[in-house]
Amino acid sequence: MTTVVPEVTRPGLVLTSFPGAAPAAPAAVGTAASVLRERALAARRMVIDMAATPTGCHLGGSLSVMDILIAALDRTATDGDSEVVLSKGHAAAGLYAAMYATGILDEDPAAHYGAATHHFTGHPGPSVEGVRFPTGSLGHGAPYALGWALSRRLAGTPGLGIAVLGDGELQEGLVWETCQVAAAQRAGNLVIVVDRNGGQNDGLVADISPEPELAERFRAFGLEVRQVDGHDVETLREVFEPDRSDRDRPLAVIADTVKGKGLRPVEGKAASHYVTIDAARAAAWKEIVR
Amino acid sequence: MTLPGRTAYRDELTEIAADDPRVLCLEADLGGRNHPFAARYPDRFFNVGIAEGAMIDMAAGLAEGGYRPFVSTFAPFAALRAAESLKLALGYLGAGITVVAPYAGVSGGWFGTTHHCLEDFAVLRAIPGVTVAAPYGEEEMRAVIRRAARSGEPHYIRTGRNAAPVSLPWEGTDPPVVNWDDAGAGRDGTCLVSVGEVGTDLCLAVRRAQPDLPHAHLCFVDQPHLEQAAAELAGRFDRFIVVEEHRPAGSVASALALLLPGSEVRSVNAGDRWPVHGGSHEEVLNELGLNEAALWKALAPYAELPESTPAQKKEGRP
Numbered sequence: 001m002t003t004v005v006p007e008v009t010r011p012g013l014v015l016t017s018f019p020g021a022a023p024a025a026p027a028a029v030g031t032a033a034s035v036l037r038e039r040a041l042a043a044r045r046m047v048i049d050m051a052a053t054p055t056g057c058h059l060g061g062s063l064s065v066m067d068i069l070i071a072a073l074d075r076t077a078t079d080g081d082s083e084v085v086l087s088k089g090h091a092a093a094g095l096y097a098a099m100y101a102t103g104i105l106d107e108d109p110a111a112h113y114g115a116a117t118h119h120f121t122g123h124p125g126p127s128v129e130g131v132r133f134p135t136g137s138l139g140h141g142a143p144y145a146l147g148w149a150l151s152r153r154l155a156g157t158p159g160l161g162i163a164v165l166g167d168g169e170l171q172e173g174l175v176w177e178t179c180q181v182a183a184a185q186r187a188g189n190l191v192i193v194v195d196r197n198g199g200q201n202d203g204l205v206a207d208i209s210p211e212p213e214l215a216e217r218f219r220a221f222g223l224e225v226r227q228v229d230g231h232d233v234e235t236l237r238e239v240f241e242p243d244r245s246d247r248d249r250p251l252a253v254i255a256d257t258v259k260g261k262g263l264r265p266v267e268g269k270a271a272s273h274y275v276t277i278d279a280a281r282a283a284a285w286k287e288i289v290r
Numbered sequence: 291m292t293l294p295g296r297t298a299y300r301d302e303l304t305e306i307a308a309d310d311p312r313v314l315c316l317e318a319d320l321g322g323r324n325h326p327f328a329a330r331y332p333d334r335f336f337n338v339g340i341a342e343g344a345m346i347d348m349a350a351g352l353a354e355g356g357y358r359p360f361v362s363t364f365a366p367f368a369a370l371r372a373a374e375s376l377k378l379a380l381g382y383l384g385a386g387i388t389v390v391a392p393y394a395g396v397s398g399g400w401f402g403t404t405h406h407c408l409e410d411f412a413v414l415r416a417i418p419g420v421t422v423a424a425p426y427g428e429e430e431m432r433a434v435i436r437r438a439a440r441s442g443e444p445h446y447i448r449t450g451r452n453a454a455p456v457s458l459p460w461e462g463t464d465p466p467v468v469n470w471d472d473a474g475a476g477r478d479g480t481c482l483v484s485v486g487e488v489g490t491d492l493c494l495a496v497r498r499a500q501p502d503l504p505h506a507h508l509c510f511v512d513q514p515h516l517e518q519a520a521a522e523l524a525g526r527f528d529r530f531i532v533v534e535e536h537r538p539a540g541s542v543a544s545a546l547a548l549l550l551p552g553s554e555v556r557s558v559n560a561g562d563r564w565p566v567h568g569g570s571h572e573e574v575l576n577e578l579g580l581n582e583a584a585l586w587k588a589l590a591p592y593a594e595l596p597e598s599t600p601a602q603k604k605e606g607r608p
Contacts, residue, residue: 083354126383132354134382137374143344147351147359154314154334154357161351177344184339 030241031074033234039101040070040233044262045286046097046110048277055114055122056276060259060266062094064197064230065164068255069098071236072162072193077102081159083148085133087141088166088195089123096120096128104130139174141165142192146182146250149190158243162191168200171209176221179250183222188247191240192223195230197259199270218252230255263289292428292456295449295487296362296392300326302432303360306439307331313439314352316361318345320392342367346375346387353385358442360435364398365391365407365448373413380444381417388438388445394424395488395535395560396575397450400568407448408560412540414446415512421445422512424486424534427457430465430509437464450487451571458490458507465509467518471497475504480592481527482585485511485534485542488575492533492558492585503589506530511542520549531588533558535580558588 043066050057065088072084086095096109106129112118119127123136133144142163149161169175182190194214198205205211215225224247228235239253259273260266263285266275277285293301304326307313315327316336328335338345342363349359361368368391369376379385391410398405414422421443425431431449438445460469471494482505484493493505504527508519523530523546530550532543536559543557560580567577575581 133350134378137378140347140375140378143347144351144354146344147348147353148355149351150336150348151352151355151357154352155355174343174347177341178347181338181341181344181348185336 031237033237036070036074036233036237039098040066041262041290043070043094043097043101044289046100046108047093048263048282048285048289049110050093050097050113051275051277052279052282053110053113053115056274057093057113057122058090058273059093059275060199060269060272061088061091061166061195061197062097063261063263063272064257064259065091065094065166065195066098066261067231067233068164068193068195068236068257069094070102071233072164072240073098073102073104074237075160075240076162077104079159081152081157082162083132083145083159084162084164085135085141085145085148086124087135087145087163088138088169089134089136089141091166092120092122092124092136095124095131099130138166138169139172139178142175142178143181145192146178146185146187146190149187150185152189153187153245158189158245160189160191160240160244161187162193162240164193164195166200167194167196167198167205167211167214168208170194170211170214179218179221179223179252182250186248187250189244190250191244191253192250193253193255195257196254197257199259199273201273203270214254218254222249223252224249225252225254227254227256230257231261292454294452294454295425295428295431296390296451298428298431299362299390299435299447299449302435303327303439304330306436307334310358310439312356312358314357314359316345316349316359318342318361318363318367320363342372343375346372346379346389349387350375350379350383350385353387358386358388358439360388360390360438362390362392364393364405365410366393366405369407369410369413369446376414376420376446377417380420380446384419384444386442386444388435388447390435390447390449392449393451394448395450395486396565396578397453397487397571399451399571399574402568403564403566406565408535408537409540410446410448411511411534411536411542415540415545418513419444420512421510421515423447423510425449425457425465425509426484426487426490426507427455429457433463433465434509448486453487453571455487455491467508467510467515468522469507469509471505471507474501476502477526479503479527480529480531480589481506481523483508483523483530483532483546485532485536488535488580489533492582495582496585496589508542511545513545516542516545516549520546524550524553528552529554529592531556531558531585533585535560535575537562556588558585
């Protein structure tokens with residue numbers, strides 16, 4: 001099988017302006033949806049390979065968040081002013097695979113995931129090429145992205161701070177503390193995406209600590225809300241495309257997803273949260289994943 | 291007339307910001323209604339409200355975006371409520387954030403235990419890469435703030451509430467690793483080692499009564515600075531009494547004891563009790579037994595003490 005790795009370079013951040021400077025032109029984006037889908041499929045296969053390492057990986061959440069990451073990283077791959085923070089850091093395998101498939105990461109993560117001599121740990125940190133913030137302890141990605149968004153506003157550039165959270169993660173108080181601050185600061189260039197796959201470590205969100213009326217909660221905090229199919233890369237790409245520097249309300253994107261998406265044997269199963277498989281099963285799953 | 295540490299911080303940062311557009315100021319609803327930075331640079335001032343953890347994490351995002359954020363909230367909220375954020379942002383990420391933490395120790399007095407912080411050295415000193423400072427007086431505070439802004443490195447700076455002591459003099463830009471206050475002191479015997487506002491006040495009080503006691507003042511107490519300080523201290527003395535407004539566990543004294551295995555290191559500290567009564571800063575310190583009498587008692591086995599110490603006279607005892 002072929003891994004699609006397009007040639008995309010990610011410009012480093014250069015702080016060229018300060019408050020009062022004229023806004024820079026928005027970055028050009030618009031990769032074809034078919035290309036994004038190819039990247040997502042290649043990345044899902046890499047995640048399966050990471051489940052077949054000695055450590056295994058957080059399979060279900062890495063597959064559920066994949067299309068969100070592919071669409072978001074497509075913006076940041078060509079716009080160094082925008083930043084994607086995977087707040088649900090346990091989906092590190094998904095992040096590494098999405099970054100590799102997008103061309104942000106040069107080194108194949110599947111070969112080294114969880115290895116003693118390598119940076120591809122089970123939760124991502126800044127020693128990984130292209131990762132700015134340490135995540136995994138849940139909730140922190142949202143305020144990191146808020147700080148990033150405010151820095152772009154100060155610099156007079158149109159960059160986004162994009163935080164990708166799990167729905168279980170919304171049980172952390174820090175998330176709502178951040179929404180409160182973000183709304184007060186009118187951080188319109190902050191985008192909080194919820195990968196609503198319905199699962200968490202010990203079972204279903206609905207059983208452990210349900211989150212009814214989620215959209216209304218975000219609206220009540222002062223955020224704009226969009227509800228989307230979290231596996232529709234075309235819609236997701238459109239969510240991440242606009243220049244939001246003239247907006248004064250942060251955006252919450254509730255993305256409905258399926259845990260284990262694309263891999264029929266595990267789709268929708270809470271037990272897919274963390275999976276370790278052997279090479280033969282990995283080979284079989286890579287044939288059927290879609 | 292000198293300024294309290296937190297007032298000196300706000301003033302100095304506002305001055306620095308005139309020449310450095312990267313400098314930002316963040317507060318969590320405890321910066322006061324008339325913050326000078328907010329008045330002069332409203333675009334670079336963020337009052338995030340009562341959200342200490344989010345504030346530290348936001349500062350990490352701002353630092354990664356090229357800025358130099360200074361954040362301030364009371365020491366118990368900075369060092370303990372937001373401890374994980376400090377570990378990840380200042381430690382693991384190494385973000386150039388400076389945390390200025392007033393109300394350290396029991397300087398909050400009658401505000402009670404929630405507003406006391408006798409544990410911050412233990413927390414912050416355990417996070418590699420963070421410069422930990424406890425400046426004494428306005429000039430030390432200003433110098434430490436300038437150092438933090440200049441370096442862009444992670445700093446935690448503790449200070450009290452309203453105390454405004456006069457800093458000890460030094461030569462150079464930054465406060466030295468060890469600031470020797472030993473004019474008239476002997477070269478043998480016990481050396482006082484002071485940390486922070488209360489520790490330094492107590493050592494200076496004892497020095498006034500007994501000028502032959504040498505005194506070494508430490509402004510920086512993170513591990514790399516203490517390693518340098520230990521080498522310098524060991525070059526002059528072999529018996530030390532470390533005075534600090536902190537619990538014994540995780541104290542500067544405990545660190546120096548490990549760094550000075552050939553020396554005798556004693557500690558005068560705030561102990562392990564929770565002060566349950568109100569009162570002024572001094573009254574709460576007395577309840578905890580951190581006062582001049584405690585320092586004289588610690589000195590008793592070693593020094594030829596005055597027949598009646600100033601602390602005993604104050605208490606009406608012979």
